[in-house]
Structure formats: C-alpha cells, structure tokens
Amino acid sequence: MTVEDLRERVDGYPTRRINGYRVRAGRPFPYGAHPVPGGITFSVYSDRATSMSLVLFERGAKRPVAELPFPPEFRVGSVYAMTVFGLDVENLEYGFRAEGPFDPAAGDRFDAAKVLSDPYARLVSGRDVWGAEPDWDDVYPYRARIPDDDFDWGDDTPPGIPTEDLVIYETHVRGFTRHPSSGVSAPGTYAGLREKIPYLRRLGVNCVELLPVFEFDELDNPRTDPRTGDRLYNYWGYNTVSFFAPKAGYAATGRFGMQADEFKSLVKELHRAGIEVVLDVVFNHTAEGNEQGPTISFRGLDNATYYMLTPRGEYYNFSGTGNTVNCNHPVVRDFVLSCLRYWVAEYHVDGFRFDLAAILDRAPDGTPLPNPPLLEQLAHDPVLRHTKLIAEAWDAAGLYQVGHFPNYGRWSEWNGKFRDAVRRFVKGDAGLVGELATRMAGSPDLYQGRTSSASVNFVTAHDGFTLNDLVSYNDKHNEANGEGGADGADDNHSWNCGEEGPSADPHVRALRMRQMKNMLLILLTSQGVPMLLAGDEVGRTQLGNNNTYCQDNELSWFDWGLAEGPTANTELLEFTRALIAFRRAHPVLRSAGHPTGSDRVGSGLPDISWHGVRAGAPDWSSHCRVLALMRCGRHAKDGTEPDENVYLAVNAHWEAHDLELPRLPAGEVWHLFADTSQAAAHPLGAEPALEHPGRYHLGPHSAVILVGRSAGPR
Amino acid sequence: MSFDVRLRVDERTAVIDLSGELDAATAPRFHETIDAAATAGAIELVIHARQLSYLSSAGLRSLVFARQKMGDDVRIAVVGAPEPVARTIRLAGFDHSIHLVDA
Numbered sequence: 001m002t003v004e005d006l007r008e009r010v011d012g013y014p015t016r017r018i019n020g021y022r023v024r025a026g027r028p029f030p031y032g033a034h035p036v037p038g039g040i041t042f043s044v045y046s047d048r049a050t051s052m053s054l055v056l057f058e059r060g061a062k063r064p065v066a067e068l069p070f071p072p073e074f075r076v077g078s079v080y081a082m083t084v085f086g087l088d089v090e091n092l093e094y095g096f097r098a099e100g101p102f103d104p105a106a107g108d109r110f111d112a113a114k115v116l117s118d119p120y121a122r123l124v125s126g127r128d129v130w131g132a133e134p135d136w137d138d139v140y141p142y143r144a145r146i147p148d149d150d151f152d153w154g155d156d157t158p159p160g161i162p163t164e165d166l167v168i169y170e171t172h173v174r175g176f177t178r179h180p181s182s183g184v185s186a187p188g189t190y191a192g193l194r195e196k197i198p199y200l201r202r203l204g205v206n207c208v209e210l211l212p213v214f215e216f217d218e219l220d221n222p223r224t225d226p227r228t229g230d231r232l233y234n235y236w237g238y239n240t241v242s243f244f245a246p247k248a249g250y251a252a253t254g255r256f257g258m259q260a261d262e263f264k265s266l267v268k269e270l271h272r273a274g275i276e277v278v279l280d281v282v283f284n285h286t287a288e289g290n291e292q293g294p295t296i297s298f299r300g301l302d303n304a305t306y307y308m309l310t311p312r313g314e315y316y317n318f319s320g321t322g323n324t325v326n327c328n329h330p331v332v333r334d335f336v337l338s339c340l341r342y343w344v345a346e347y348h349v350d351g352f353r354f355d356l357a358a359i360l361d362r363a364p365d366g367t368p369l370p371n372p373p374l375l376e377q378l379a380h381d382p383v384l385r386h387t388k389l390i391a392e393a394w395d396a397a398g399l400y401q402v403g404h405f406p407n408y409g410r411w412s413e414w415n416g417k418f419r420d421a422v423r424r425f426v427k428g429d430a431g432l433v434g435e436l437a438t439r440m441a442g443s444p445d446l447y448q449g450r451t452s453s454a455s456v457n458f459v460t461a462h463d464g465f466t467l468n469d470l471v472s473y474n475d476k477h478n479e480a481n482g483e484g485g486a487d488g489a490d491d492n493h494s495w496n497c498g499e500e501g502p503s504a505d506p507h508v509r510a511l512r513m514r515q516m517k518n519m520l521l522i523l524l525t526s527q528g529v530p531m532l533l534a535g536d537e538v539g540r541t542q543l544g545n546n547n548t549y550c551q552d553n554e555l556s557w558f559d560w561g562l563a564e565g566p567t568a569n570t571e572l573l574e575f576t577r578a579l580i581a582f583r584r585a586h587p588v589l590r591s592a593g594h595p596t597g598s599d600r601v602g603s604g605l606p607d608i609s610w611h612g613v614r615a616g617a618p619d620w621s622s623h624c625r626v627l628a629l630m631r632c633g634r635h636a637k638d639g640t641e642p643d644e645n646v647y648l649a650v651n652a653h654w655e656a657h658d659l660e661l662p663r664l665p666a667g668e669v670w671h672l673f674a675d676t677s678q679a680a681a682h683p684l685g686a687e688p689a690l691e692h693p694g695r696y697h698l699g700p701h702s703a704v705i706l707v708g709r710s711a712g713p714r
Numbered sequence: 715m716s717f718d719v720r721l722r723v724d725e726r727t728a729v730i731d732l733s734g735e736l737d738a739a740t741a742p743r744f745h746e747t748i749d750a751a752a753t754a755g756a757i758e759l760v761i762h763a764r765q766l767s768y769l770s771s772a773g774l775r776s777l778v779f780a781r782q783k784m785g786d787d788v789r790i791a792v793v794g795a796p797e798p799v800a801r802t803i804r805l806a807g808f809d810h811s812i813h814l815v816d817a
Contacts, residue, residue, distance in 0.1 A: 090738040090772055148771055152778045152811050191805040252805040258771050265807020 012037040014085050018068045021056075025074045026081035031338070032120030032244070033094060033146045039085035040146060042094065044118060045331065046301045047078040048108055049098040054082060055115050057093040057140065059125070064115070064140075067097065090257075093125060093143035094118070098301055105313040107304030109295070115140040117242060117297040119335065122342075123147040123257060124215045124242040130174065130188065130249035131218060131233070131552070142215070142241050142296055145257060149346060151264045158350050159276050161206055163388055163412060163453035163529060164592050167580055168278065169205040170461055171534035172236070172556070173213060173250045179557035186252035190259070190266040197273050199563065203537060203573075204580035208270065209278040209353055211462055212237035213263070215245040217287060221550050223482035232482055232550035236462065238355060239287040239321070241296060243339045246347075260347075267348050276350035278388055279343065283325055283336050284359035284395065290315045290322035305331050308364055316366050318359050320396030327360045333374045341383040351388025353414070358395040361406055368399055372406055379408035390414065390456055403446030407454065412529065415443055415455040422459050423470065423493035426518050428652050428701075431622040436650070437610060440629065442527035444594040451592040455528035459519045460536055463489075465546045467519065467536035470494045471512040472501060477544030480551060488547030501544060511701060517575055517676035518650060518703045524579040525589055525648050525705065537576035538562035538569045571679050578681035582673060582705065585684050588636035588643040595635070603634035604665065605645070615662040625653040626698075630662050633708075645708030651698045659696045664708040669693050671709060677702040721747045728756035733765030736773030744773075748780045759784055761812075764794035774808055781811040791815045 014022035026041035033042050042054050052075075054068040070080040095117055100110030117124065121144030126134065134141060177184045177192035184192040200208065216237040223232040237247065251259035267277050286306075288299045291314070298306035308316040308324040315323040326332050343349045354360060361372035378384060393405040393413040402416050418439045425432040438445050442452030460467050465476075474496045478488045497503075497511045516539065523530045534540075535558050542548050548556045561567040583589050595608035610618035611628035619626065628649035636643035645664060651657055661670055670690045674681035677699040682688060687707055690696065698704055717734035728751035736744060751759055759780060780790055791813045795803065803809050 088738065090770055148775055150775060150778075152781065152808075154810075185801075186805050189805070191807070194807070253802055256771060256802060258774070258802070258806045261771070261774075261806040261808070265810070268807070268810075 009037050018071070019066050021066060021068055022085040023068065024083050026083040028076045028079040028081045030120075031079075032118055032122065033144065035089070035146070036083055039083045040087055040089065041081060041083045043079060043081040044096050044301065045079050046098050046100070047305060047331075048302060049100040049110065051099045052080040053097040054084070055095045055097050055140070056087075057095075057143065059091045059093055062135075062138070089146050093140070093145055095140055095144055096301070104291070107309050107313050109299050109303040111295055111300055114295045114300050116295070116300040117142045118144040119242075119297050119301065120244055120338070121145065121242050122149065122244045123260060124245040125248060125257060127215070127217055127219070128248045128254045128257075134219065142217070144242075147257075147260050149260070151261060153264070153268060153348065156268050156271050156348055158348060158386070159206070159271055159274055160386065161276055162592070164451065164590050166207045166276065166388075166529050167205045167524070167583065168207045168209050168456065168529060168531035169200065169203070169534055170209045170211070170531055171558075172211045172462065173247070174235075174552070175556045176534060176558050178552075179554065179559050181560035182558070183560065188250070189252040190250055190262045191252045194266045194269050197269055197275070200275060201273050202577065204577055204584060205532065206274055207276040207278055207350070209280060209531065211280050212240065212282055212355075213247050213250060213279060214240045214281065215242040215247050216240055218249060218552070220287060223550065225480050226482050227480065230553075233552040234550065235552045235556060236549040238282050238549070240282050241287045243283075243335075244342055264347060271348065276388075277348075278351035278353055278390065279349055280353045280355060281340075282355040283327060284356040285319035285321045285323050285325055288323060290317065293322055302331075305329055308362070308366055318362060318366060318395050318397040318399070319356055324359060324362075324366070326364050327374050328362065328369065328372055329364055333377060336374060337377055337381060340378065340387070341381065344383055344387050349387075351390065353390040353392065355392055356395040357391035357393055357405065358399040358401050360391075361401075362399070370406075375406050375411070376408055379410040388412065403443070407450065409450065412454050412456050414461070415439075415446070415457055415528065417446065418443060418455065418457045418526070418528070419459055420493055422519055422522050425625075425627075425650070425652050426515055426522070427493060427495035428625060428654065429493075430625065433618070433624045433627045434620045436522075436627050437618070437629065440522065440526040440648075441608060442594045447594070452527045452594055453529055453592060456531050457523055457526050457528040458531040458533070459523050460533040461531070462533065463547070465492055465494055465544075466533060466540050466542050467516050468512070468539040468541045469544055469546070470519075471515040472496055472503070472541065473544040474500060475544070476546040478547055480545060480555065481547060482550070488545075492546060513572065514676050514701050516572060518652075518701065520576055520579055521648075521674070521676055521703045521705065522650060524583050525646075527589065527591065527594070530583070532576075534558060535562070538573050574680060575674070578674060578684075581684055582681070586633075586636070586643055586646055587641040588631045588633050588646055591636065591638050593638045595631070599632075601634050601639040603632050605630075605632035605634070607632050607635035609662060611649070611659075611662055613657050613659055615660045626651050626657055626659075628659060647706040647708065648703070649696070649698055650703040652701065654700050656697060656699045659698055661694050661696055661706070667710050668708045669711045670696075670706040673705040673707050675699075675702060675704045717743070719744050719747050721750055723751065723754045723756060726755065726757040727760060728754060728758070729760045729762065731762045731765070733767075735768040735770075736766060736776060737768065737770035738772035741772050741776045744776045745779060748776075748783050752783050756784070757788055759788055759790045761790070761792045762794060763792050763799065764796070766795060766799055769799045769802060774803065774806065777803070777808060778811045789813065
C-alpha cells in the first residue's frame, strides 16, 4: 500500500474507528470478504438479524482479537458491509455474530453465542489436515479466511469437449492416491492426483468427475466400526460446510492455506492433458443437519431464507440428511449461481454434477415446480454457457425425474435406468432385450427431442457396488459401516456368479471377468456419455460394501497394485483401455442425434439396425437373452464424419449362440475387434477378418464387437 | 529470523539472495528487488533461497510475480531452497513457473 495508491481513490480512507480499527462503510457487493485499496470489505446478508458484528481472529487463536459491530448506517437493505483498514490478511480469520430472535416456529434460529462462518468464504481453515483431531471446544471451528486469488493460469483454456464425446471417470480426490501403493509424493491430495494424470491419459478418459471438493468436515460422523472400533468418517464429503472453499484437507499444502493454488494447479494440468474437470456439488442440503445439528453459518444468519421449513418451522428433509436447501428462494438462487460462476471463472472447472438434483426444482414448500427458476437460470447463465450440467435426477423423498428433469436443452442426467437395465440384462434376467436396445441407443424413450448427451450412462458409481463386487456378491455386506448392515441400497441387481465373495474357482473367476467386460463393453459402445467408476478398470473391490461413504481405508482407496506391477489386473485394464480407444476411434458411437432406424445419408443402410441370432430378426420376446445391433459408419456424427460399420452383440444366455451376421456393402467383411471371452482386444486398425464371413460363434455370457471394412489391407 | 534481500547483477544474470521469512509483510521488498532486476535487463534470474526459513502463501506468489515481471524469456531458478520450502513449491504447482534447482 503506497501513498500513491491512496491518492487514486477518494474512498480509500477510513471514516471512523470501531474498537480501535479504522473502518468505513463498505460496498454491499460482492458478498464475502474482498480486498480493496488499503483494506478488506466484508459484506454479509441477513434479513432477520437485529444486529451484526464482524468477528476477527488471529490465525488459530482461541479467542477473537476484536469484534466490530456494523453501525446501522453501514447497512444497505438487508446487507451489512464494512471496509476495515490495515488488516494482516495472511494471519486473519473472520466470522460474523448475528443477533436476532430465536423463534423456531417463525423460522428464526438466531444464536448470538455462535461465531458464524461466512457463506461466501473462499478459503476456510479448521480442518486443514485430513483427519487431524481438532479442538472440539473451539468457539469457531470452520474459520473463514481471505485467499490470494491470483494464479498463473498461463494460457489455460477449457478443453471444450462436446458432451457426447466425453468419457467420464468418477473418482475421489483422497481415495485415488491415498493407498500406500500409489507411489505419489503427497498421497490423498490434489497434488497426488496431479501426479497420476499420465495414468488417466493412458486409460483414455477425457473427463474426471470429482466427488465433493467443497470444504466439509470428514469428522462429522459419530460412528465407529463395530468390529474394530476404528473411527468412521464422512469420507465421501456429501455434507458441505463451505461452498466457495476447496477442501483444505485434500491439499498437501492445506496447512499453509494454499489449497486453492494446489487445486488450480490440478485443473490446469488436467486441461493440459486434454481432460475436463466436473465437480460433484451438493446444493440440496448443508452440514448443519436438522434441529439437533450444529449452527455453522446459514442457520444463524437467516434460517428461514436458506432452508425449506414446514409451516411449523421444522426442517423439511427431502435430502435424507436432516435439512433441505431452499434452492428456489431468490436469495438462495443467487447464492447457488454465484457459487457455480465462481468455480467456473476462478477455478476453470468444466462442469458440475448436482447431487440429488430433483431438490433443485422444489418450491420453498417442497412442491416440484414445472419451471423452476434456479434451473432455468443456470441453463441460461452467461458464465455457465458452456459448462456441463449433469443432474442426479432424483431425491431422497421419492421425486424421480430421470427423463423429465427440467432441462432447458442444457442439462444431462445420470441415467439410472441404463444402470439397472444393463445390470439386469447381463446377469441374465429375462425380458430385457427391448429395454437394453433402447438404452444402448441413447434412451430416446427418455430423452426425445434432446440429444443423446442428455444421458450419462453408467453401470456403477461411487454409491453402490463396484463393478467387481457387482459380479462377486449377491448381497451387500455393510457391517463395517456401523449401522447393523441396514444402510445402502438393496436393489443392486448383482450376481455373484456362483459363490459369494472372493473365489478360487477358475470357472467362477473366468465368468466374473467376462461379466465385467460385458458391462464395460455395453457401457462404452452405447450412445450417450459413458461414466466409469475409478478402479473398475482394474477390478477394485469393496468386499461387498455398497455404501462406503464412511470408510477412509483400503475398502475405498484405489489399490495401485491392481494397476501396475506383478499383481496388476492387466487383462481388465487393457480391455478397458481398448474399449475407450475404440469409442474414441468410432464417432458412429458418439452422434448427438438419436438413431432412427432409417437411412438418413444415402448409404443404403439404416443408421442402426437390430439383430438377433438371425440377422435382421431381433427377438424381443421375454425369454430371449441375445441382442445384436449394427451401426452404419456413414451416419457417424449424424453423417458429418467418416467411420466404419460396427456390429455389437451381447449374449446374456448361459449357452453359446451362432449368430448370423448382417450383410455388409460389397467389398467389406467383418473384422473382430473384441470378444469378452478372449483375454485381449485386437489392436485398432489391425483387427483380423473373420474366418467365416457370415457367422460368429458367441460363447455363453459373452459380447463381441466387429468392424466392417474392406477385405484388403487397410 | 528477519528478512533480508540483496541483488547483484553480473553481465545479464541477476542474482538475488534471500534470507529469513518471506511473507505478506516482506513480499513488497522482494517485489521491489525483482523490479530492479527486470529494469537491469537480466536474461536470467537466480534466486538463492538456502537461507529462507519460511515461505508463506504470499511469499510463494512472489515467485510467480517474478515470472510475470521478467517475462517468459527469462529463466528463473530458485537455488537451494530448503526441502520443506521446495516441497511446498512443488505441491502447490508453482514449480511450473520457475526452475527449482538443488544447491
């Protein structure tokens, strides 16, 4: 701060002193704490507070160094704003103290005994090192700080990958490299993940979706593992404390308050590798829970604004976690929008996946809205114009909107029906040929009038069985979660292939390997956006636990011994890589428009044709377990890109079938890319021609990919 | 340990010796020194950091400030940073802006 700087602005000087601090009225926007010449402007909204104070701490100190009441004339509308001069920003933590009525029936839960965290805090300390025991008596556990928000982005630009070309890889920042086998310099951190980018590149994915990275408290789980007595955590992090702050405990440099820099470096490096970043965001509820929960921020600032309340002032619980954010209240809409814009503009994030997104279209009284203003606003926001928006289109109170989530032509959805149909078909359930066909074609029944990128296809996600467990367990085994095995979903559509849990039986093991490959093959050749769960490519197991939200241990962590070295599951990893490479090489699988079953480009072939054991004769009957389809390469990307013809067949039957193959244009023959009953796929472009040009013998529980091209050398 | 910064320019190489704690309070002095080095037309900047006992977030971004002030053509080397300091630089990703060189 130099004298010249002061001369440049007529408002760069204090107008009065409060408790020894030089201050002046601040500008109400933006909310939060922002540097201005000579000082910091603090701005906070509360409609119902009767008075507000700014509480200042020196970094880590037990007691505040000062409390500065906002004078009445520093209030504009319901916004309190004050500039404080001469602060040592690096050593400063701040919060607010709001006085007001405690009248739950009227929605008010003010508590002047609490120091409240700033909802707009961009940096939060208090849980700087993952799992470190805090001072439980701290009067201010989650402390707002002011970040240095400059960062050397260089010429970073978002990869801008069309949504239908994405291959999403869902992972957990800590779990990805926390395992001792990861070999990174800072296991379990943003920096650790950054070191594994070469692995992601080799795998071929072009988008990582990170489980929540907004500041949360991993220690807010009171349970212990009943068998070991070990502490259980809130490992997944679906319990946001602070929406603008990256999780400090995920940063190797969190103890120095440099989590923002470390996270930005991760995004920058991923972008450089051609990989986009989607954040899993949790706007449906907060870490404050219900009436019994802690008062951290929102409850003490304006309970009735931020939460959906019953007419008697109780918390609606559409999230299953105690409270529900009042997303369509104008003030909260503004909060959500500001937050998302911030992550896009400041952190260069490419997209968001909204947890329990159906809650985002509920009115303040919980009624689903036909035209929810928040969703419309997000869809049309200028800053978010090219940001991927993905909805988990259901909530915990029975609102299920897969296929009809209000989308404004922008939103994609986690397609839970794809997951269920693929699982059930592959395990051998009858009567699913028709539905599988629809799912593989991009679910046009659900997404008519939208592009196929509306459907995020997945077989597994963090919530539920891993792929390996899906073929190894009939039932969930959640005893370690401390809830008597009652938690987690029961409708897993899993099949253990003959033996519950790990098996030494070579037949069981071979069948499991095939079943995993079958599901990966369907996932990665279906129209829509495939999403893989990290570790499924190497057969990661959670020992049958389908709800590891609390397990910060080997159950959840990615075991790198499965990916590299003598214990690696090379067969599955290489097969997955091959499938991703195949998808990348064949744009016919990635068209935006849904196939119609007709010839739209004059190729002489329909864009998609359906087959069964006999070519051209799909068997939609309830006893059938074979589906085959052919994609015409000339229709790739709706006829704008060249490609070859592709034939896919899936046999979920326990017997082999001799398939009659559809005829190709003159001069072309079928070549074998991959058969899930064989160990490896063939190299792209060097696939061998079939011995018998018109037939393929497909083994039990197997799937095949053929490519139609000229008979000679390519 | 109190902060100290010294600059010398040999030919086209600017050499800065840092000691003590580089944080928000002391960063402005470091910035002034970098300004002086840039004005001197150096094509290489060598920052001796062996005597640096502490580098805060604001101190770290001083190194990025150096990168931006000197321009992309100037090689910036931080020499002999104590391992905790070097590790922080690497983990936060700042090693893309500067070269970390062992003593």
